Amino acid sequence: MKRLYFEIIIDAPAEKVSKVMLDKDSYQQWTYEFNPGSFYEGSWEQGAKIAFVGISKEGKKEGMSGHIKIHVPNEEIVIEYDGVIENGKERTEGADIEKWIGACESYRFESEGNATHVYVTTDTPEEYEDYFEKTWPKALNKLKQICEI
Numbered sequence: 158m159k160r161l162y163f164e165i166i167i168d169a170p171a172e173k174v175s176k177v178m179l180d181k182d183s184y185q186q187w188t189y190e191f192n193p194g195s196f197y198e199g200s201w202e203q204g205a206k207i208a209f210v211g212i213s214k215e216g217k218k219e220g221m222s223g224h225i226k227i228h229v230p231n232e233e234i235v236i237e238y239d240g241v242i243e244n245g246k247e248r249t250e251g252a253d254i255e256k257w258i259g260a261c262e263s264y265r266f267e268s269e270g271n272a273t274h275v276y277v278t279t280d281t282p283e284e285y286e287d288y289f290e291k292t293w294p295k296a297l298n299k300l301k302q303i304c305e306i
Contacts, residue, residue, distance in 0.1 A: 158260060159286050163277040165297040169304040171266040171273040175231045177304050178264065178275075187300040190292050192220075203228040210242050218245040221257065235263040256282040275300070 167174050177183045179201050188195035192211030199207035203225050210220035220242045227235040238260045240249035248254060260280035267274040275297065281289050 158256070158280050159283050161279050161281060161286065161289055161293070163279075163293045163297060164275060165294075165301055166269065166272050166274050167301045167304045168272050170271060171231045171268045174273045174275060174300070174304050175266055178300060179234075183303055186303055187296055190296040190299055201225055201228055201234065207236065208242055208247070218242050222247045222249075226261065227263075231266055233263065233265050235261055237261050 169177075178187070181196070185196050188209075194212040195209070196211070197207055197209050199205055201207065205225050206222070207225060208220060208222040210218045213219045221238050222240045222242055223236050223238040225234065226237045227233055238257050240247050240254055241257060242248075249258075260282075262279040263277070265276040265278075267276070277293060277297065279289060279293070
């Protein structure tokens with residue numbers, strides 16, 4: 158498992174950045190970079206189950222499932238992954254799933270005057286490292302663009 162780090166400064170208050178990042182409609186806009194059909198199901202409340210999904214070329218839901226380990230509004234969110242979504246169904250067992258179990262993704266928002274420094278940390282199996290190294294910066298730039306309107 159590899160831990161990756163990304164950051165960006167957005168010229169908007171933390172409350173706005175956090176809201177835009179988590180709101181269902183704007184979430185779809187900035188996560189378009191990961192999958193043009195990205196969306197989530199569930200809740201961002203601490204302890205809640207959440208699934209991050211997209212639609213495959215075959216028209217099936219696919220993605221990751223997990224739970225919100227920590228959520229301090231406008232400050233920090235930590236997601237811990239529990240499984241994958243394949244063909245519209247959650248799977249939490251199997252050798253290919255074990256590499257994701259316990260992986261975390263975190264978002265931290267630090268106010269800097271009227272701007273917000275966003276820090277993202279994500280755990281990933283090494284075979285996905287290049288993908289995330291290329292895609293996270295694009296997604297964060299899209300988030301910045303939406304927030305600064």
